[in-house]
Amino acid sequence: MTTHSLLDFTISFFEEMRIHTYFTDAPYTWMDQYDLGLRSTLLKKQDCLAATFPELDENFHTQNHVYIIRDLFQCYYLSIPVPYTEHKTVFFAGPFAFKAPKRDQIQQLMEQLQIPEQHSTFLIQYYSSLPVIHDKGCLRSFLHCLCSRLYGKEGFSISSLSQTNHIALHYETQESTGKNKNVTESIEKRYDAEEAMMDAIAHGDYEKAKENIHALLSSAPEQRLPDTIRDRKNFLIILNTLCRKAAQRGKVHPVYLDELSRKLAFKLENLNTLSQLDAFPHEALRKYSLLVRSYSTQGYSLAVQKVVNYISLNLQEDLSLDRLAEIFSLNKSYLSSLFRRETGQTLTDFVIQKRMEHAICLLNTTPTSIQEIAARCGILDLSYFTKLFRRTKGMTPSQYRSMVTKRSGV
Template identity: 35%
Template sequence: MEQPILSFLTAYFSDLHIQCRLTDRKQLELADLDLGLRNSILMQEADAQKQAPFPFVQNTIYFIVDYYECNYSFFRLPDKSAFLFVGPFLWREFERSQILSLMNRLDIPTELFPQLQEYYHALPLIADKASMTALLRHVYQTLDADADVSVQTLHLKDLETRESFLEKHQFVVPEDPVLSMHLLEERYHIEDELLDAISHGNSARALSFMEALGNLRFVPRTEDALRNRKNLILTLNTLLRRKAYETGVHPFYIDAVSGNFARMIESIQSVEEINDLISYMVQSYCQLVEQRSMSSYSDPIRQILVTIDASLTGDLSLKRFANELFLNTSYLSTLFKKEVGMTLTDYVNANRIEYAKKLLRSTLLPVQDVAAACGIPDVHYFTRLFRRITGMTPREWRR
């Protein structure tokens, strides 16, 4: 029973982006658990950063608040084989004024403020302590049904005087300080997975990673919450646009989609609207890649396909494309059929009739005008072609 329930607990906290570890150490070493905070800003070697052991009681779930106001939880397994640690995390947002107050109390150099702010904004939030306590208590009692489990909160600053703490902790400003290395790595990993899902046109997978990315917290760049969200989604639009290009979607299609989203983002009036737009954006780029990726086509065929999509009313003859691409007409005809699966003429006609079907259903344009809009000025030829491809006349289709 022990392994399944612990695996469940680890997976649960992993989904919340909270570290959950088993260790057989009897000494609490927060430098190994704090996602790089102490190793980044303290001058001492790792051994000097270890928290002195403190008495613990079996059948007790501990919640710890360290000197940096980070929260952890741990308990010793009923069989005494290991300790389970959860954290760091925050119960509430750590505001700018609180960071400055902490820095003043611990004599942390002011130059470290940007890195500390980045660190605290990256830490996951748990809004409901009661629910987490109930979960851990339930897990413990599943491991030992007879245990009388208690809960205790420890503030490490109450176990050591400020003077004693400062004697043992000397802060230093690194040349390139990075406090939340683990969290930054996780963010980039999720972004990579998101972009990989986009490159395969997999909407469901992309949305799941987008949700995971949304659970991470970022340092606000301005005091305007809406502007911050707009900036983030504009960055996302750029990332998705670039990935679509890398997967073989022509800039002609990408520019239309990304430009439309850029305008939509700037017109948004609330944070709630942005959250809805993010899902739509991810799905749209997946659909774009799925329908428009030309990675399997050679450059000449790719140019022809884009030109056809851009203007069905122009000259779309084999001779025109052969001249523009400096290729022999016979060679180009063979290449097109090999890569696309049909002749150039059949492909052009199929696209023109597909567009005609949309116009017939969505407008009241006369059939002659529909034919002209599709690049076929001869309405009689258009009608014959339409019937050959669809099995009915344009008027029958419209009805």
């Protein structure tokens, strides 16, 4: 692999663990992005920022010396010299922790560094959100393999470096929501984003729901568990519940809600990487929004709601006007007129639409024979089923399945 390919892989490796990465050139000057704003939030004198970080050997780049760094605030970083560059370029990764700090340990650090109590909430949020690498030996093995390919098997060294000098620090003491995250505002923002997202799903508006999910994810509560994957899954379980309740608000029958909710919950538990988990919210929003657009009875009278739900859940049954009027004890003419006025379709056309939608779903997701699919859709006459399908999709069921098979490469 080339140096570029190795570094691209390394970036992906650390990003998968939510560890920030960046490149910098000599002379190395402190930037707020390095520690995600920790120092600029705590310290009053900006010229003290770099002094809280270990000073690197000025020759470490030419010596291919990789450092595992621990700074004054007990955060860890990696410093990896990039070979074959015109400037002294260094790849940095961090901050991260090897063990999730407990609250008493954070309090102990505050006392040791004499950090004012007003910063307590910010620090608890900051340290709780730090990515955790639980196996230091595994990280060293990864670095050894990486360096062997970057510099050659004998041309590098890996060592630890800690900041131990306790310099005089001057902390920010002025009350400021810009410097200290206001917990109340953060919670309010999260609840506003939740409500806006749920309202969008309740109307089947996927695009609007996507706009609000970004605000919700950015204001998500701090990491509560040492296991980042488990912590993220727990948050997404809550998201799945919110989406289900939103679709219920959109008047989708509980049968459909329960089916989709269970499928997504099962899928979520089988996701094992952060990139997979990052894609989950958009999938959930899209599927619940589609569910609302397909099965919502919002705006219908109670009588039409009952008829629509019955049709959707009993496609194999007799769904003629005569039979439905009998089931719901309604006059045939009244039911026909009411249904058309509220849905914009005749009852017969609505039944055909739902049966064809179900047929398309079965053709896409099962190897079931077309004869059996027709029966599951309540149409025993295969010729009539084919005629209705051709009218809907412009091709026969067999042609449609062949097209789907070719697209999926099966």
